[in-house]
Amino acid sequence: MKIVQQFRTTTRLAACLVLCLGIAAVQGVVTRPEIAGWYAGLVKPSWTPPPFVFPVVWTALYILMGVALWRLWERCEPSTARTRAIALFLLQLVLNAAWSPLFFGAHAIRFALADIIALLVAISFAIAASARVDRLAAWMLVPYVLWVAYAATLNAGIAWMN
Template sequence: MKDAPLLTGAARSLFRLVACFALCYVIAAIEGAATAPQIAGWYATLAKPAWTPPNLAFPIAWTILYGLMAIALWRLWDRAPASAARRSALILFLVQLALNASWSPVFFGLHAIWAGFAIILLLVGTLAATMWQSAKADRIAAFLLAPYLAWISFAAALNGAVALLNS
């Protein structure tokens, strides 16, 4: 007699969904821990362009974006059929997530504005590649990452402007 799988299809899918949310929000917590202590101090002293959003916009946007990222990752892991595109999309997703996780500790923690700018430019490129591969595996996953790419592109422009204004 063959052993029964540990999780049924629906339970496995739910487990994967929870794991994706946990992973994304752990990254959010790392980002927040590096960022929050610097907002009222160091960040407040920086020259910023007039189009800088209010500080409250950032945690609201990121909470939504991490949720969309988690669902996109879940769709790639759980819903997309096995393929080279799916494998590439998952690898690229994890690479962009690592870049995302490194930005705040570098920019806010180390006060390394230019290094943060280099990281966020790599993040934009890696995220675009993630979306490209995701679209081949699961179009909805790629679509769910579009607001994230828009926000990261805006953040890259903001990071670049802050770097220039404070050089």
């Protein structure tokens, strides 16, 4: 029975990581071709980091997100609160997945800004809901919300300057 439990736990962790890192991979496919051309030609705020910083930070954040989702799914008893936390997590993940296609794919800087603001709200609600069922899962999302807040200032600055 213990082997079955360990397999289930490992499978769930892998699924959560694959989901989150899969979103990261799709973001990279949309983003990478635009960095040297379109993005390089934009006027950017002075606080914009060099392009190599983004994939490093995002990879770490997607791993934290995957583990947070796994904790909500695996470590928490089924309940309305857990269902709400997972639903809000998935909502923010959809908004996250939409940003790169809007910003880099469609060059829709202002629509991307609206998306990232909605994303910030959704992450905040996901953190609050997660804290009710697993405080560690909630804390694992804090670096993410901080980075997205920073990214939103970059998006707003780019929207303003271009």
